[in-house]
Amino acid sequence: MALVGKWLPRLDKVKLRDAVASGKDQIESFYASGCPQSVFVQRLEFLADNLTFGNRRAILKDLHSLAGVSDGLDEDEESLIELASLTWAVPKDDDGVTSWSLPSNHFSRKIRFESEEKLTAALRDSFGLQNLSTFLNAKSREHCELARKESVSRGHGVSALLLPRVRRLVDEVAESLKLEETIECYVVEEAIANAHVFGGLNHDGVHYITLTSALVRAMNDVQLRFVIGHEIGHVLYNVNDLGIFLHEAYDDEDANPSMALRHLFGTWSKWIEFSADRIGLVACGDRLEAINALYRVCTGLNPSETGFSADDYLEGIEKLDEEPIDFEIFQQDTHPPLPLRLKALDLFANSETFRSLRESTEIKEDEDLQARMKLIASKADFYSPDPLHSLRILTVALGGFCMINQGSQSGEAEMKKVEEILRLFVLDPAPVIRFVRQMLDDGDDVEEALWNALAVLVHENPEERFPLLHFFFDVTTADGQLNEIEYSFLFALGGHMGFSPEEVGSILIKRIGGGSFLEMQVPQSIRSILGRPEAFPGKQFAEPLGFADSVEQSEEPLCSSEDDINAEGVMESCMSSLFDLVINPMQEKLAEAERQQLSLIVERFQEIASKAKAFEELQKASDD
Structure with a gap:
């Protein structure tokens, strides 16, 4: 069993x-x-x-x-x-x-942005979130309680007596979305129209939605339904555990995700908004009012006062496919750029999927919606932050292969270190490694290519020198050794990057002392010179450990044993x-x-x- x-x-x-x-x-x-x-x-x-x-x-x-x-x-x-x-x-x-997911027959499953659902599931499985469920649920309760206290200190709980309009809308939206979980709502005094939610279906407590007073004042009932529905969408799609995991993983001041993960998490945070917007549209049922609600939240302006026309704007952004806008400036944002978000919402509002849902028939898939959404989603996926990105990862790979050629071992440990370093910049290092291997097969001068790449990188950004030299040192010492030829090559690399020999020596010595490299160089003969016994006197544990294999024993002494015990x-x-x-x-x-x-x-x-x-x-x- x-x-x-x-x-x-x-x-x-x-x-x-x-x-x-x-x-x-x-x-x-x-x-x-x-x-x-x-x-x-x-x-x-x-x-x-x-x-x-x-x-x-x-x-x-x-x-x-x-x-x-x-x-x-x-x-x-x-x-x-x-x-x-x-x-x-x-x-x-x-x-x-x-599992943590919704019932299989819940409508929200069938309207979720497919790529986002797959990405969220892949991240959750890759990071083993189910094995951390106890910790994540405890943190979820902690975050919810902190959010509740902050909302109480800055605003008011939404009740049928104090804020009957908002309470009515929250209850109506929750019922229309078939959410049985408890939703508490607060309105806080703030001049910016905004909203956020704490909780998720894997959280065994209450879920909290906070609306700002500016949002409540500015929006009509239909627009508020969209916002409330959007926030409940995050609850339905249960992205809370992954968000808490990332917050806890990078909570320390010096803990930062690599460039590759930073871009991946940025894409994920944008894609979950596409899915939540669909729930918001279902909650309000009005395409134009949903677009106006997003316009208000993103710009802080009243569309009727600015002359904004949703249809005219949407017709204009249809040209995005022919005349791409550079969305890279939005890579640090947690939400998609407004043009992408409005276009994605409009595509869903006009899809066969949404129409069949509104007509209470079997929800139909819309292949055209899926295809066009992939294009929109790709514009919100930022993975190359600057023109030198490809040159940087090529330089690391070239340097790694050159370092392997300087060593006397097989190079397996060094190649693993090269892949590890490349993963700081790209999720899959295989293509750049294949490219350099092909250069070798074609007889190209890899070392000359490395010097040229270094010259360009250092000329464009002199600060690139320091992390690159650190990377090359880590590759060289991956096998726990550093011979004379490898030392010479590291000094040559430093010289090509504009370091003096004294500067290279200083950097290398500090790097040597920063890990366990020096400990690995101490020979076993040192123990005999010092006259020390073996570090681990295993004989004294042999007999007690042997007792653990006996099958003729009682478990009672487990409660009082002061020594290590059998797991x-x-x-x-x-x-x-x-x-x-x-x-x-x-x-x-x-x-x-x-x-x-x-x-x-x-x-x-x-x-x-x-x-x-x-x-x-x-x-x-x-x-x-």
């Missing part, structure tokens, strides 16, 4: 030992007090800190199948699984557990503790079929737990 062999503790060993010991003590009080829900929740929260998201899903699936072996789930069993699902932030579906023993004790908490209160009402299934699991637990007596021997050995 999924319950066995998939639960892995994530605490360090000492913390696990203390936590399991505390858990065992609390089981007795749990039963003695009549199994109150508050104690049960406390234990579930403890296990949430020990188990990954996949582990929690596996447990709930097992409990769901175990409880429903005979005649389905009764009220108590359903309540138990509901409580565990909520506490562990693992929403239920027909099989007991679901498997901790895992199974954690499993046993949870099993006692969840299953024992249900024992009396289990049907025969359920008892048989339960007995198989118990036998497996007993078999594994019997190994744990090694901890008793370990404790005795340490006491002696």
